[in-house]
Amino acid sequence: MVKNKKRRREQQPRPTIHPRNKYSENPPDFALLASLYPSFNPFVSYGRDARPRIDWTDFNATRELTRVLLLHDQGLHWWIPDGQLCPTVPNRSNYIHWIEDLLSSEIIPKINNNADNIRGFDIGTGANCIYPLLGASLLGWSFVGTDMMDVALEWAERNVKTNPQISNLIEIRKVNTCMDAVLGEDSKEDLQCYGSKTNPSNSIGSESAPVPSSRRDDAVEENSYSGPPILFGVVRDGETFDFCMCNPPFFESMEEAGLNPKTSCGGTPQEMVCPGGEKAFITRIIEDSVRLKQSFRYIFGQTCRWGIAWSFVPPARQMISPYVAEKSNLSFMLEGLQRQFGAIHVLQSVESFFHETGASCKLNVHSFSADITASNDHLKGILRNKVGPLEESLGGDCEEEPPSGSDSMPCPSNDLSFRITVFQQIPGTLLVKGSLQRKDGSSSGAFSSIFQRLEGVLKQKFCREKASVAIS
Ligand SMILES: C[S@@+](CC[C@H](N)C(=O)[O-])C[C@H]1O[C@@H](n2cnc3c(N)ncnc32)[C@H](O)[C@@H]1O
Numbered sequence: 178m179v180k181n182k183k184r185r186r187e188q189q190p191r192p193t194i195h196p197r198n199k200y201s202e203n204p205p206d207f208a209l210l211a212s213l214y215p216s217f218n219p220f221v222s223y224g225r226d227a228r229p230r231i232d233w234t235d236f237n238a239t240r241e242l243t244r245v246l247l248l249h250d251q252g253l254h255w256w257i258p259d260g261q262l263c264p265t266v267p268n269r270s271n272y273i274h275w276i277e278d279l280l281s282s283e284i285i286p287k288i289n290n291n292a293d294n295i296r297g298f299d300i301g302t303g304a305n306c307i308y309p310l311l312g313a314s315l316l317g318w319s320f321v322g323t324d325m326m327d328v329a330l331e332w333a334e335r336n337v338k339t340n341p342q343i344s345n346l347i348e349i350r351k352v353n354t355c356m357d358a359v360l361g362e363d364s365k366e367d368l369q370c371y372g373s374k375t376n377p378s379n380s381i382g383s384e385s386a387p388v389p390s391s392r393r394d395d396a397v398e399e400n401s402y403s404g405p406p407i408l409f410g411v412v413r414d415g416e417t418f419d420f421c422m423c424n425p426p427f428f429e430s431m432e433e434a435g436l437n438p439k440t441s442c443g444g445t446p447q448e449m450v451c452p453g454g455e456k457a458f459i460t461r462i463i464e465d466s467v468r469l470k471q472s473f474r475y476i477f478g479q480t481c482r483w484g485i486a487w488s489f490v491p492p493a494r495q496m497i498s499p500y501v502a503e504k505s506n507l508s509f510m511l512e513g514l515q516r517q518f519g520a521i522h523v524l525q526s527v528e529s530f531f532h533e534t535g536a537s538c539k540l541n542v543h544s545f546s547a548d549i550t551a552s553n554d555h556l557k558g559i560l561r562n563k564v565g566p567l568e569e570s571l572g573g574d575c576e577e578e579p580p581s582g583s584d585s586m587p588c589p590s591n592d593l594s595f596r597i598t599v600f601q602q603i604p605g606t607l608l609v610k611g612s613l614q615r616k617d618g619s620s621s622g623a624f625s626s627i628f629q630r631l632e633g634v635l636k637q638k639f640c641r642e643k644a645s646v647a648i649s
Contacts, residue, residue: 195274200267205246207231214245239263243305251314254339257304257332262444264307272477273311276420276486279475285488288417288474294319298473300407300423300462302349303448304332308422313343321418325352325405326447354405402457408465412472420475420486421466425458426451463487505613505621509632512606513640520545520599520607526638527597527609530631534558546598556593556623559630593620597631609635 194201207229211221220231220238231238240257246266247253257263279285280295295318299308302322309320324330330351337347408421428450451458466476470489477486511523524540527547531538535558536551551559594614599607611628613621 194267195271197274197277198267198270199250200270205242205267207242210242210245210249213249217241217245236260236263239265247310251311252342253310253314255305255310255336257336258328260445261304261328261332262448264303264305266307266311269307270311270315272422272424273308273315276312276422276475276477277316279486280419284492285474285490286492287419288471288490295419296320296417298408298412298418298421299323300421301425301448302329302333303424304329304336306333306336306347306349308424309333309347310336310340310343313346314340317346319346321348321350321416323350323352323411325354329448350411352405352407352411401453402461403452404458404461406465407458407461409468412469416472418473420477421462421473422477423459423462425455425462427455429454459485505624506610507625507628508608508610509636510606510608511635511639514605514607515639516605518639520601523599523607523609523635523639524597526635527599527631530559530634531555544598545600546596548594548596550592550594551627552592556627559627591615591620593623593627595624595628 207217207221211218211229220235220241221229222232223229231242233239236259240263243263243266244255247255250266276297295312295316297308297312297318297320299312299320299322302309302320302324304326306322309322312318312320322333324333330349333349337344337349407423412418426447426449429452453460462476466473466487466489473488474490475486475488521542524542524545524547528538528540531547531549531551534551534555536549536555539548541547596612596614598610598612600610601607609632611624611631613624
């Protein structure tokens with residue numbers, strides 16, 4: 178039993194941490210922090226293995242850890258009252274670095290003339306104000322952080338003011354919970370105060386702005402968002418941002434939130450819960466983003482495992498982020514597959530894609546996988562092909578440029594070996610996974626380029642529609 182458990186744990190992929198994250202190589206050293214910060218010392222204990230640990234179920238311990246990490250590593254003074262959501266610094270830093278990657282990839286061109294000054298909008302910054310604090314101190318970004326709760330606004334403001342070195346970069350903005358401030362005089366008849374029993378979506382639905390949501394049409398749909406404004410009504414006329422981000426209230430109720438028995442990160446109902454849960458909240462962000470599409474370059478929503486970004490700015494070029502480039506496991510979905518195509522057809526196309534360049538590709542039809550070995554010349558050949566072998570055989574036009582110039586592709590020191598596996602998800606949807614067999618610094622960059630090229634070609638051949646959503 179114990180063995181099984183252990184094996185299961187070993188098999189689980191380790192949570193990925195961004196390579197530029199300060200803690201990726203050096204996780205927080207509790208013993209060191211305890212020796213430097215006496216207030217942290219009582220929370221640190223030593224197990225039989227003599228390793229220092231803290232009790233993750235003790236809110237005071239997790240809060241003190243966050244406080245000392247922000248102080249020690251960022252020089253930030255920080256505090257939150259009892260029970261407020263306590264962020265973990267390594268985890269929140271990851272999110273900032275992911276945004277940094279997307280912004281610097283220049284897939285989406287800048288819309289802000291003041292190009293060097295990145296400006297973000299943090300929906301629901303919380304008492305902890307963690308994203309503006311990290312974004313400003315790590316990268317010098319400026320922020321508008323919003324919230325509706327007085328306690329959150331008060332403490333976010335305090336956390337900004339106690340750090341004069343970055344305070345001019347962060348504005349804390351109150352979200353008006355009363356619609357008169359949002360809709361203005363003309364809409365007085367429709368005014369509703371959020372939090373009342375009347376569904377406020379009625380008042381929004383009565384406006385003439387082009388909102389594509391079915392929810393707005395069927396305003397009283399269950400599980401639709403019925404809280405205060407999120408973006409529309411909070412973003413001011415003429416304001417532009419490079420991105421907007423959000424760690425939304427996840428749950429429909431505190432019961433649903435449950436209590437993770439392994440950690441205690443606090444979190445009041447106001448922070449954790451919204452009617453309709455995160456789906457309703459994010460749906461409203463999507464709707465608002467359509468109305469405000471001129472105001473943002475990127476919009477980000479965060480859930481437990483996924484970061485989702487979208488943009489209304491036409492892409493300048495296709496390019497992978499440095500972070501993505503270092504991954505040795507990559508995947509994409511083929512959605513909207515035409516009926517006559519299945520995993521085997523995709524696999525055969527993978528085979529012909531690599532064979533045409535002379536690379537070795539061995540199919541295994543039982544495991545729906547293909548093992549590929551490609552030399553530098555093969556790789557360059559693939560990337561140089563504007564019209565890839567597949568498109569040629571189909572007689573179709575490929576509109577996509579190679580993901581990056583083949584000459585600028587990092588050359589792996591050895592042949593590149595990787596496995597492509599195709600999984601059926603649901604009818605009409607396949608997951609294509611690529612795993613690099615041997616990883617060194619340059620091979621993962623080349624692997625990403627090739628994999629991205631394969632993605633373009635397979636989507637071109639098999640999918641009815643193409644999506645351009647960045648998922649990490
Ligand atoms: C899960 S907490 C996130 C806090 C912090 N950003 C973090 O990641 O730790 C969600 C926050 O969103 C706030 N919130 C809920 N609805 C909001 C709205 N419509 N506009 C702005 N903030 C909102 C809550 O008060 C709460 O502080």
